[in-house]
Amino acid sequence: MREEKRIKRREKELQKRKRKRRRKRRVAVLVIELVILCVLGVVAFGMFKLDKLNHTVFNEDSILNNGVNQEGFKNIALFGTDNRAGETSGVRSDCIIVASINTNTKEVKMLSVYRDTMLQQADGTYDKANSAYATGGAEAAINMLNKNLDLDITDYVTVNFLALADAVDLLGGIELDLTEEEVVHMNNYCVETSEITGKDYERIEPEVAGTYQLNGVQAVSYARIRYTAGGDFERTSRQRLVIEKLVEKAKSADLGTINKVIDAVFPEISTSFSSTEIIGLAADVFNYELGENSGFPFTPETPESIPGYSGSYVVAAGLADNVRQAHEFLFGDEDYEPTEVVQGISDELSEMTGIYPQADEEQTEDTQNETGSE
Numbered sequence: 001m002r003e004e005k006r007i008k009r010r011e012k013e014l015q016k017r018k019r020k021r022r023r024k025r026r027v028a029v030l031v032i033e034l035v036i037l038c039v040l041g042v043v044a045f046g047m048f049k050l051d052k053l054n055h056t057v058f059n060e061d062s063i064l065n066n067g068v069n070q071e072g073f074k075n076i077a078l079f080g081t082d083n084r085a086g087e088t089s090g091v092r093s094d095c096i097i098v099a100s101i102n103t104n105t106k107e108v109k110m111l112s113v114y115r116d117t118m119l120q121q122a123d124g125t126y127d128k129a130n131s132a133y134a135t136g137g138a139e140a141a142i143n144m145l146n147k148n149l150d151l152d153i154t155d156y157v158t159v160n161f162l163a164l165a166d167a168v169d170l171l172g173g174i175e176l177d178l179t180e181e182e183v184v185h186m187n188n189y190c191v192e193t194s195e196i197t198g199k200d201y202e203r204i205e206p207e208v209a210g211t212y213q214l215n216g217v218q219a220v221s222y223a224r225i226r227y228t229a230g231g232d233f234e235r236t237s238r239q240r241l242v243i244e245k246l247v248e249k250a251k252s253a254d255l256g257t258i259n260k261v262i263d264a265v266f267p268e269i270s271t272s273f274s275s276t277e278i279i280g281l282a283a284d285v286f287n288y289e290l291g292e293n294s295g296f297p298f299t300p301e302t303p304e305s306i307p308g309y310s311g312s313y314v315v316a317a318g319l320a321d322n323v324r325q326a327h328e329f330l331f332g333d334e335d336y337e338p339t340e341v342v343q344g345i346s347d348e349l350s351e352m353t354g355i356y357p358q359a360d361e362e363q364t365e366d367t368q369n370e371t372g373s374e
Contacts, residue, residue, distance in 0.1 A: 050275045052266035056156075062139055063154050065146035066339040070331055074101040077142050077156040078110075079133060093133040093141060094161065098151065098296075100330045106284060107291040109330050117297060117314045118306070118353070119148040120345045126352065128313065138272070149296070150323055150342050155272045161223070161239075163268035165197045165216030167246060167261050171253060173213050174245035180209045181228055189221035219245075294329055297322040301355045308352075318357025319346035 080095030096113040115130040122132070122140055132144035138156045146153055168174055178186065184207050194201055194217050201217035214222060223242045226235045250258060273281070297316035306313060316322040320338045323346075327336035338346070350356045 049262060049266060050278060052263065053278075054267070054270035055274070056138065056270055056272045058139060058154075058272055063146075064143050065152050066150050066341045068150050068152050068339065070100075070152050072103055073331060074103055075099070075151055075153045075330075076101070077138070077145060077153050079138065079141060079156060079158040080161050081133070081158060090134050092128075092130040093158075094130065096129055096133075096141070096145075098145060098149070098153070098330070101288070105289070106287045107289050109291045110293045111296050111326060111330060112293065113145070113149075113296045114300060114314045116312060117300070117316065118309075118349065119144060119319075120348075122147075126309075126349070138270070147341065148319065148323075148345060149326055150336075150339050155277075157269065157271045157273070159265075160268035162193070162197055162220060163265045164223070164242065164246070165193070165199055165220045166264035166268075168214070168216040168219045168242075169199070170257060170260050170264060171246060171249040173215050174219055174242065174249065175211060175213050176219075176222065176241065176245065177211050178209060178222070180207060182222065182225060183207045183209065183212075185225045185227060186218060186221045189224050190217055193217045193221045193224070292329070296326055298325045299358055301353075303353055303355060306353050313353075315349065315353045315355045316346075317355055319349055321346075321357045 076099045078095070078097040078099050079093040080097075081091050081093055092115070094115060096115055098111040098113065100109050100111070101107075102109075113129050115128060117129045118126050119129050119132075121127050122136065122143060129144065133141040136143075138158060142153050142156055145151055183204050187203050187207065190201050190203065193199075197217060197220070199215075199217045201215055201221075204212060204218075212218075219242050223239045224235070225238060228234055250261070253261075271278075297314070297319070299317040299322060300314045301317050302312065302314055306315075320343050323338045323342050324336050327333045
């Protein structure tokens with residue numbers, strides 16, 4: 001009886017993971033395609049484009065980890081924001097992805113970290129994963145990922161999603177099918193998006209379902225919608241759809257137009273990679289193979305409330321267990337044991353939230369069943 005319960009739980013967990021991987025793949029590919037577009041731009045137009053990127057140089061001692069080293073892999077943090085270039089204070093990353101490149105096979109696996117995941121910050125307090133970028137920029141966000149997931153990330157790429165507005169307009173807009181609910185929310189988001197980008201738009205009226213030709217402000221606003229059924233998961237689906245439509249338009253565009261798109265996107269990218277390193281990445285771009293993608297945590301819980309905290313959070317049902325799964329997924333390490341740092345964070349999270357590893361929950365339930373049957 002106990003074994004049957006475990007099997008059923010395992011089957012449900014596998015089904016959940018499959019659905020989450022499909023959803024998180026969309027947002028992961030959104031960022032990676034923008035990065036690849038820029039790398040291909042270097043290949044097509046030469047190094048003279050690299051001066052348009054915002055380069056960041058880290059102090060060697062500023063990037064920390066738990067003493068781990070993933071040999072044979074290059075791990076990169078990818079962040080997506082919705083601010084304009086130059087605005088860095090208080091900016092939260094809407095998208096957080098760990099891209100891991102197998103340096104031998106060139107396979108790229110990506111792990112999307114839920115932005116609302118409760119993790120330990122640099123000062124030892126706990127907050128949402130995306131708050132690290134807001135308080136300390138890319139450096140703090142990298143250290144947060146290294147600390148909580150036992151990683152050895154040293155480099156990052158940040159892409160401003162609002163650069164999409166420029167790209168959409170330069171490519172002549174995109175055509176999308178919208179529901180009535182999406183039209184309403186898109187119109188509302190357009191007000192803020194227009195103010196931030198300095199671009200104009202025409203409000204869709206009447207607000208009814210239909211097929212519409214969207215300009216840059218409207219396309220970005222559509223991609224930002226989250227207050228519908230599916231929440232953030234559906235938002236990533238919309239983001240992916242916008243990118244797909246952009247790629248379709250780009251395929252039929254001439255080189256002059258593509259050049260203008262790159263000119264618009266490059267200034268909205270910041271990275272720790274040097275020009276030499278980017279050229280090295282560009283040299284291998286056609287050898288990279290996009291592998292499997294997944295989301296973190298693998299076993300997320302969304303408690304109604306957490307003592308001392310307000311708002312909604314995603315909590316890993318056992319951070320240490322989820323880190324084990326992350327290392328198996330990214331690096332194929334089936335026997336990975338989290339560091340004492342991660343185990344300590346995991347224990348604190350369980351005590352704070354009352355959410356424990358699923359194995360512990362199963363053991364408790366089995367013990368209760370055994371006690372009840374005596």
